[in-house]
Amino acid sequence: MATETFYEVMRRQGITRRSFTKFCSLTAAALGLSPAHAQQIQKAMETKPRIPVLWLHGLECTCCSESFIRSAHPLAKDVILSMISLDYDDTIMAAAGHQAEAIIDETIAKYDGNFILACEGNPPLNQEGMSCIIAGKPYLQQLMKAAEHAKAIISWGSCASWGCVQAAHPNPTQATPIHKVPGLPSKPIIKVPGCPPIAEVMTAVIAYILTFDRFPELDLQGRPKMFYSQRIHDKCYRRPHFDAGQFVEAFDDEGARKGYCLYKVGCKGPTTYNACSTVRWNGGLSFPIQAGHPCIGCSEDGFWDKGSFYERLTDIHGFGIEANADQIGGTAAGIVGVAAAAHAAASAVKRARQKAGDPGEEGAAPTTNEFEGQD
Amino acid sequence: MSTLATPNGFTLDTSGRRVVVDPVTRIEGHMRCEVNIDSANVIRNAVSTGTMWRGLEVILKGRDPRDAWAFTQRICGVCTGTHALTSVRAVENALGIMIPENANSIRNIMQLSLQVHDHLVHFYHLHALDWVNPVNALKADPVATSALQQKVSPHHPNSSPGYFRDIQTRLKKFVESGQLGPFKNGYWTNPAYKLPPEADLMAVTHYLEALDFQKEIMTVRTIFGGKDTHPNWLVGGVPCAINLDGDMAAGAPVNMASLNYVQKITDRCIEFVENVYIPDLMAIASFYKGWLYGGGLSNKSLLAYGDIPDKANDYSAANLLMPRGAIIDGKLSEVLPVDLTDPAQVQEFVPHSWYKYADESKGLHPWDGVTEPHYQLGPKAKGTSTNIEELDEGAKYSWIKAPRWRGHAMEVGPLARYVIGYMQGNKEIKEQVDWALKTLDVPIDALFSTLGRTAARGLECQWAARKQKYFLDKLIANIKAGDTATANTAKFDPKTWPSEVKGVGFTEAPRGALAHWIKIKDGKIDNYQCVVPTTWNGSPRDNQGNIGAFEASLMNTKVERPEEPVEILRTLHSFDPCLACSTHVMGPDGQELAEVKVR
Numbered sequence: 001m002a003t004e005t006f007y008e009v010m011r012r013q014g015i016t017r018r019s020f021t022k023f024c025s026l027t028a029a030a031l032g033l034s035p036a037h038a039q040q041i042q043k044a045m046e047t048k049p050r051i052p053v054l055w056l057h058g059l060e061c062t063c064c065s066e067s068f069i070r071s072a073h074p075l076a077k078d079v080i081l082s083m084i085s086l087d088y089d090d091t092i093m094a095a096a097g098h099q100a101e102a103i104i105d106e107t108i109a110k111y112d113g114n115f116i117l118a119c120e121g122n123p124p125l126n127q128e129g130m131s132c133i134i135a136g137k138p139y140l141q142q143l144m145k146a147a148e149h150a151k152a153i154i155s156w157g158s159c160a161s162w163g164c165v166q167a168a169h170p171n172p173t174q175a176t177p178i179h180k181v182p183g184l185p186s187k188p189i190i191k192v193p194g195c196p197p198i199a200e201v202m203t204a205v206i207a208y209i210l211t212f213d214r215f216p217e218l219d220l221q222g223r224p225k226m227f228y229s230q231r232i233h234d235k236c237y238r239r240p241h242f243d244a245g246q247f248v249e250a251f252d253d254e255g256a257r258k259g260y261c262l263y264k265v266g267c268k269g270p271t272t273y274n275a276c277s278t279v280r281w282n283g284g285l286s287f288p289i290q291a292g293h294p295c296i297g298c299s300e301d302g303f304w305d306k307g308s309f310y311e312r313l314t315d316i317h318g319f320g321i322e323a324n325a326d327q328i329g330g331t332a333a334g335i336v337g338v339a340a341a342a343h344a345a346a347s348a349v350k351r352a353r354q355k356a357g358d359p360g361e362e363g364a365a366p367t368t369n370e371f372e373g374q375d
Numbered sequence: 376m377s378t379l380a381t382p383n384g385f386t387l388d389t390s391g392r393r394v395v396v397d398p399v400t401r402i403e404g405h406m407r408c409e410v411n412i413d414s415a416n417v418i419r420n421a422v423s424t425g426t427m428w429r430g431l432e433v434i435l436k437g438r439d440p441r442d443a444w445a446f447t448q449r450i451c452g453v454c455t456g457t458h459a460l461t462s463v464r465a466v467e468n469a470l471g472i473m474i475p476e477n478a479n480s481i482r483n484i485m486q487l488s489l490q491v492h493d494h495l496v497h498f499y500h501l502h503a504l505d506w507v508n509p510v511n512a513l514k515a516d517p518v519a520t521s522a523l524q525q526k527v528s529p530h531h532p533n534s535s536p537g538y539f540r541d542i543q544t545r546l547k548k549f550v551e552s553g554q555l556g557p558f559k560n561g562y563w564t565n566p567a568y569k570l571p572p573e574a575d576l577m578a579v580t581h582y583l584e585a586l587d588f589q590k591e592i593m594t595v596r597t598i599f600g601g602k603d604t605h606p607n608w609l610v611g612g613v614p615c616a617i618n619l620d621g622d623m624a625a626g627a628p629v630n631m632a633s634l635n636y637v638q639k640i641t642d643r644c645i646e647f648v649e650n651v652y653i654p655d656l657m658a659i660a661s662f663y664k665g666w667l668y669g670g671g672l673s674n675k676s677l678l679a680y681g682d683i684p685d686k687a688n689d690y691s692a693a694n695l696l697m698p699r700g701a702i703i704d705g706k707l708s709e710v711l712p713v714d715l716t717d718p719a720q721v722q723e724f725v726p727h728s729w730y731k732y733a734d735e736s737k738g739l740h741p742w743d744g745v746t747e748p749h750y751q752l753g754p755k756a757k758g759t760s761t762n763i764e765e766l767d768e769g770a771k772y773s774w775i776k777a778p779r780w781r782g783h784a785m786e787v788g789p790l791a792r793y794v795i796g797y798m799q800g801n802k803e804i805k806e807q808v809d810w811a812l813k814t815l816d817v818p819i820d821a822l823f824s825t826l827g828r829t830a831a832r833g834l835e836c837q838w839a840a841r842k843q844k845y846f847l848d849k850l851i852a853n854i855k856a857g858d859t860a861t862a863n864t865a866k867f868d869p870k871t872w873p874s875e876v877k878g879v880g881f882t883e884a885p886r887g888a889l890a891h892w893i894k895i896k897d898g899k900i901d902n903y904q905c906v907v908p909t910t911w912n913g914s915p916r917d918n919q920g921n922i923g924a925f926e927a928s929l930m931n932t933k934v935e936r937p938e939e940p941v942e943i944l945r946t947l948h949s950f951d952p953c954l955a956c957s958t959h960v961m962g963p964d965g966q967e968l969a970e971v972k973v974r
Contacts, residue, residue: 050554059429061955062403063452063604069496070590070603077586081545085554090400094504094561096944097396103559124429127750128761131774133426134405135397136763165431165449172430196452196604199590237626251609252862256616259626281602282594285636291601292628293614296445298605304446308439310867 007042023074041211050082051210052107052115054146055089058139059132059166059175060121064157065091067196071203072283079203083210084116090134101135104142108149116209117150119143119160123181124173131173144184152188152215153178154205158298161191161223168304179222190215191222195298198279201227221301227279232269232287232295235277238262251292262289266310268297383675383784383921385930388419393765396940397426399947401501403453404954406913408947409766410929412937421922421929422768423913423947425775425954432746435903439869440466440895443903444608447891450905451956452604456489456596457884458891458905458956459608464690465891466610469878475860478612479687480850484637485596485606486683486882487846490839491644492592493885494789494832495652497951499585502829505945506659507570507578510563513547515539515576523573528654530646533584542580562939569662578659581651588647595640595843598633612862617854629861634851641847644840656833657814660826664817669825669946671928676783677702677791678911680713680890682883683842690881696842697883698796698804703783710798713780715879715890718742721906724777727768727915736918738779741892741904768916775957777914777923778906786924787887787911788950790831794822807834825928828949869898884908886951909957912950925950 007020024042055065069076080086088103095103107115124131129138147153155178158164166175179189192205205224208216216224233239241247242261249255249264263270269277272295276287288295294310297303377390389411397407405427411420435446443466448459460482467474474482517539524534549555562568570578593603599615600606607614618627625632681692681699692699692712700710714720722738725731731749732739739745752760753770766772779785796804811830812819821827866872874897881890887908894902914923922930925947934942 052554057405059427061449061452063449063455066452066455066604069500069586070593072590075587076590077583080556081549081583086556087554087559089557090398090405091403092500093400093557093559095559096398096400097940099560099562099939100398100400127748130750130761131428132405133397133407133763136395136407136758138761139405165434165446166429168434168446170433172433173428175429195449198602250864250867251614252612252616252860252864257618257627257859258623259618259628276602282590282597285594285597286601286628288601288607290628291597291599291607291615293601293607293609296607304434309442309445310439 052085055118058121060159063196064120067199071199118154120156121159126174148185155191158193158195161193162301193299227275228273232277262294267294269295272297274299402952418932421926423925424773428774441610455604461880461882461891464880465878465893469876474612476687480846481613483846487839487843488595494836502948508568509579512575512579515572520573520576527658531650562941567935567941617859648840667824668932669928670823672786672924674823675705678785679792680881680888700795724917728776773915777917784921789835790828793831825946825949907956909953
């Protein structure tokens, strides 16, 4: 039986070919791809079927969903009505109670191995898992059941990717990121960290999966390289001030008013991998540094436990570059690079150690980005 | 005995059939509801349960107080920012930090834009499907829908028959695809839905328009806070410096271009709320005028802390543009003063919450709060500890504590604010409420209902959009007068702080009264405690057996089809529950962790 393609659905819903083409161009742009890829996307969208999505919520604050609906291109409306079939999302679904829960079973029965599991939040393991109850049972059970039958898993935001705020020390509920859940069925997982992730990054990830029927290229930590391969510092519009040694010394000082570099009031841009300074937020309008606040590093693993947001990086990592930063940015830039590299190396060592010591730790994270073929 | 009279005036009867709704959807977080219905399908007992907790207050211990806004902001991403604002106010209150006028105006603009966004998204995307039937919209005549739209809102540009026909076509194909997405398994044949097809089509169309528009509202916060969801805040003011002239003004966070942008969005918010939200609210309400269930505590006991200080640093009731006060025992004309530092006023009880006190017959002020987890089902519960079939509300049954004001269960939120403001003679509120009552041709008693709660939220959204403009004008006037300060950093360095201080900060979150209590010792957080709106509204029973606002509001409601709980959803949604907010501080492995002493 023929399944409808994304293009057929859009056409059937009264969207013109012209609008469809425009949509594909915008999607290509959002993905940072060349115009040639727009045609590829268009072709894919004309031939690929819609994917059912179960969007589950564990311990979280719903900021990922809130971010998602703020997407400017594509619009959340078009994603929900035309791109995916959002069969379960307890934040917006009409049904409640057992009618809501029945949808999970129906989706599994009908699309076994062919739906996407989108996870917002994470499961707690303390208290028999009953600090997050769905339908009278631990959320963990709902998660495991859906994961068992899913084609792939999207870990939305820092909760699902790393644990985020409820997993900050001392992690009272033993909130656990998706890929570290003991016994989780082995499925491809893509992490889209951030608290929350940028809206257009979320919708672009969905569009990419839909278009190419695979994950985008992932880094070693399981994040899409296209959005997470550069530090915010690398593409920050205030970077020339850093290089010139022009720093904000205190909030609302002369430097703050002139848009100088926020490094000395705690900016984590030099060690944070995210697309804030390139894609920016809310339709490309601004990002934290542009609005005068240092980056707090919200897409990084364990960012809550790395000291105060207003302490400069040197104070945290003890690389002793404070004098250099005060003198001249050019020198400091090199040293911050070293600091970041050292940080990355430390993370890699930590990862390797975790992997060696405990197969449950990090072990489930995919190093491959390919789905199984779906035909 | 299957009947029980509560001190706050309700008769609970558990003899009828038990109906369970879990999960309650279209809310923030996780929640369960159980009711007993009699042979006529009328709810005679209601049990509401918070089904999640995360323990953020414990996590805050030992942290830098200047960071607390970021942690507490992650309590909730729906009312994003209101916890952050409450937090910076608590720290500033503790340390005696005065913020600049511009910072006050910018914070108010951000808080008001949250009210606008949150109320609008709640109405269309969380609540509308309780009143609006998208499947029925397929039967609408687009010409008649156009006529209806032009009648209720002559100024809204999207109103042609062709426009509605296009939307209807898209909807029709969507439904025919058999993949109903978020509309799947809804209660679309239930007679509880009363709108004619044209009104359904108009409302569904605006569901989609509002989904497109809502993303604009919060961009105001992207200008001032750098991103949304979860913008950035600052103890001592706001992080966005102002530079309108001279060298590198273009690189400054706030310049003429960004102010123009905020102006544009603010105007569009007022337009959308006045041309779409309010007319839809009135149109939908006009078909449900006879459905006046759900009053609960709203004509008995109401609480508001107040918010939106007109001048900076003055948090007295007279300077707050959102009302502050308490009403108890149904004495609506007597609004009592509220003092968050008075240990006799706000107290939390746990005999029906999954926590343990040494003496559970008493409540504790947040200053002296104790939080020790104790997850245990009562003897009459059915199922197992990890597979609950029915709860035993005679024992512990929720992760939410039961806060009480002078011993009374209280309702908080837009309706509480509007009733309190109305009774205080607030001119703007009175004008809006009287207009709505006259438009719908209903008496003032109609306010005390599910629909009244929903209406108050809409009116408040309109009020907030207008006030956003007021504070933008105020900000620009102040800059014009030569004041460009946005932050007071004299006490930003922890080395300048006394060794021990305490403070309390409060706001009116979209869902109601919110306060944080903080104790700072040697530059670190010693204790932190939040009592939030859904803790008030969603509270379980207390030591006296008083039921909370959710439970009270469900009482005596008739449900058309018990297996399709649309009336239960309708009333619970009218509070806009936020469960991630409401659940309390928690210690690992049953350890006692939160002990808050603040004054």
